Amino acid sequence: MRVKLTSFALLAVGLLAAAPAQAADDAKDPILIGMAIAKSGWMTAFDDDPSKAARIAVDDINAAGGVLGRPIELIEGDTKTDPTQAFKVGTELIDEGVDFLIASCDFDMGAPAALAAQNAGIATMSICSGSPKWGPQGIGPLVYTISVAVQAESYLSAEWAYEKMGWRSAYALKETDYTFTRSQCSGFKHHWGELDGTEFLGEDTYKIADSSIAVQITRIKALPEEPDFIMLCSTITAMPSIIRQLRAAGINAPLMTSMGADGDYWLESLPHLSDFYLPAHGSLYGDDPNPKVQEFMARFEERYGRLPTTSLAMMGYSVVQAFAIAAERAGTVDSEAIAAELNKFDNEPLLIGPRTFTEDVHIQTQVRGLMMEVEDGKMHSLGEYYTNKTPVPFEMLFQE
Amino acid sequence: MTTFIQICIDAASLGSLYALAALGIGLLWGVMKLINFAHGDFISVGAYALIVPSSAVVPTLFIGAWPAPLMIPAVILVVASIALLAERLIFRPLRTADPSTLLVASFSLSFFLQYLILMIYGARPKAVTVGSTLNAELTLGPLRTTYIDVVTISATALLLVAVALFMTRTRFGIQMRAATQDFRMARMLGVRANAVIATAFAISGILAAIVSFLIVARTGTLAPRMASQLVMVGFVATVIGGMGSLVGCILGGFVVGVVSAFLQFVLPEDLRATRDAFVFIVVILMLLVRPEGLVRLRSQKERV
Incomplete structure (x- = not known):
């Protein structure tokens, strides 16, 4: 019993001695x-x-x-x-x-x-x-x-196309498999309509499994005029196929897409692609400003x-x-x-x-993107960062 | 009118790929009542065989770098071997198991192959250039199509004829049909069940390999689940075509393709995103009208 008491006492003393040291260690x-x-x-x-x-x-x-x-x-x-x-x-x-x-x-x-x-x-x-x-x-x-927010990328692309490229008519191709691509197109369509003097020539949809977008191409070809550019709301899985089919059909309008297509690893199968634009967070090609x-x-x-x-x-x-x-x-x-x-x-x-974060919004509604261009199958930066002036309104964030 | 013919051409190109997928699935169903969900993964394996196994983001071509007369047989060999291996190791021991066990086994095989691809090649889609020249446009007056569409449609027609000839003109084919009708009776009459079923697997492997080549040439992309949707559609096609009938499979594939293409064209913009809902309404209606499918086979009827 005495042994036990002694050890308790020792333990207590030890703990007391250790406490300040512990706090200091913290x-x-x-x-x-x-x-x-x-x-x-x-x-x-x-x-x-x-x-x-x-x-x-x-x-x-x-x-x-x-x-x-x-x-x-x-x-x-x-x-x-x-x-x-x-x-x-x-x-x-x-x-x-x-x-x-x-x-x-x-x-x-x-x-x-x-x-x-x-x-x-x-x-x-x-x-x-x-x-x-x-x-x-x-x-x-x-x-x-x-x-x-993917809509912010669309706002950025819309404003850049409008202001820097002077494009006024747009068409959109929407992949319906994912929320990401659906929201991308709805954000784009909404903001493009808000810009003065723009025309939205239409939107068509496809699924990754379609593998052929022949009907969609027929519809674009039937437009009274070729759009100034086509917004591709597409994942990397379907993108090469979509671009190949568009270009093979002689649709040479400039193409734009989201930051999701950043990186040039997927361009391998499109050796001659040109007139393709997207925002990125930065450049991997040594030409970031x-x-x-x-x-x-x-x-x-x-x-x-x-x-x-x-x-x-x-x-x-x-x-x-x-x-x-x-x-x-x-x-x-x-x-x-x-x-x-x-x-x-x-x-x-x-x-x-x-x-920027606020109590209600924990994602970016404005995005700074470095504009990238694909020219002859090679991606490079256009040397300028661009930020959408209009932030994505709160209610737009949750829309598809 | 031109637009209508154009849409028909567009529909045929979509339908023929579905039809080919359906043919591979329908064949195995006919022979051993197996709904092979791993068929899509056979297709993926064939596509990935084109590149050097590695998780590098930019792939190096392997079989894909060989000239076409070597490349296509090599891909066929790879996929047919995988199919045969699956038959020997999984489906042969399960031969007498009930269809639900077979279904679960084919799901497991599908997951196994998917994860194997993920493990070896990584998850990012990979870009490859095999057969990309086939994507060039082909114009006939006001109509246009692409070489790959022509190749796909011709391949479908050729393969259907080849499979049909095999089934009606060769000893193995006739035995296979006999086994489809009454497996036990056929065995009693001396049909070697193992050989017959293995042959069916090999043929479905060959069909899958050809689909993988056609998909890669068209899309230029490899992804671990690249064919799983295609196989779902292929399965639906075998059901509406009449399970067990090869012509029915092809027909079913074309029907789904044509219905999808026309709906894509006629649906208003807001409804287009939900196109598949309408496609499947048509499928349900067709099944209500013809529950046995478009082509009725006497052998597939339940006999009481």
Whole structure:
């Protein structure tokens, strides 16, 4: 009995002595950021580059002294491109005590992890998903995406085509398989109609499985005049086929599409494509007007032995940037306080571009894009960043 | 009138691809009552065989770089081998299992092949240039089509004739038809069941390989689930064509293609996004009128 008492006493003394030391250590303890991303399954191709960029950002921040004097430590969980697994991984990361969660690039595959975090009161940011449901109207007030609403890309394209190219008549081809492409076309159609003196010659639809768009081509050919340009609301899966068929049929009108077509890996099957335009977050081809983007691309290549597949990779860097800025301003890593600081972002200059959040809107309604052109099968930047002047109205965000 | 003929041409090009997919599915249904959902993945395997196995974003051509007289047989060989392997390892042991077990097995095989492709090649769609010159336009007065459409339609016609000749003129074909009618009786009369069914799998593999070549030449894209939708449509086509009838499959494929193309043309802009709903209303109506499908086979009737 005496032994027990003695050991209790020793333990108590030990604890008392350790307590202040523990508190002092806390300040140097790393801040934990969890990444619930796909490391297997089809999402891997999309989560991989941004998560690599996030690592670069963490190293940069740690080299500069960390956040609130504490280093950042990244821990990962594999969501396996599976919603059920995403919830499990999110819960596990929270059990490990993460202060902030980075979620997968796709809403369906990433949202369950964010939901687990929201329930536990931990803030989450998607590493590149363009769904407005990352926010108070969807998962919850602690959830954000660093990405832009696809309608904002359409607003940007419409304004650029109108102002810089002087185009007035447009036609749209809409892939109906995904919300992304449907919203892209509805946003475009809406804003194009708002611009003075424009004409919308019509819209046609197709599904990826159609593989032949002969009927759609017949309809374009039957138009009284060829449109100044055609907006392709298409995923990369169908894009080469659509472009091939349009050009083979002698439809040579300029084509535009969204940021989803960034990267030149898909141009392989279109060696002679010209007159094709799209906005991108930055250029992978060494001609970006922003030296910071060029520097990032060079560092990515140096570290991973290849360039990122698309400029979307920079979003991973900016997620960590956004967290670090908000935490420094809040003076704590408490999620509520970080969310409050994120909501004050007003054109906060991040690598990916300026970012604005409000209490209600946790996605970008204005986007800065570097305009890209494909000429003879090669993609290059037109050397200018362009931002849509009209933000996407709130009610438009959830429309398809 | 010109527009009408043009739409007919457009419809034929869509329909022929559906018809080819349906033919591969219908064949296996006829022989062993198997709805092979992995047929689409046979098509994907054939397409991916064109490039060097690697997850690199920009693919390097492998079989796809060979001249056509070598490339097409090579792709056929790859897909037919996969089909035969599937028969030997999965469907032969399950021969006496009931159709629902077979269905589940074909789903599993489909997932297996999809994930295998994902694992080896990665998820991003890949761009390839195989057969791209076939996309050039072909004009006949005011009408236009593309070489790939002509090739697809001719390939469909040729393959139908070839399969039909095989079924009626060769010993194996006749045995296969006998097995379709009454599997047990055919076996008792000396039909070698294993060989007959393996042949059916090989033929469906050949059909899948040809579809993969036609799709890649048309779209220039490889994606892990590139043919799964096509196979769904192909399956619907076999049902409305009359399950088990090869001519019915082809007919069913064309019907779905033609109905889709015409609806795409006549539906107002707002309804076009929901075109498939209307396509399937037509399918349901057809099934209500002719539940056995367009071509009725005596052998497929339930005998009480």
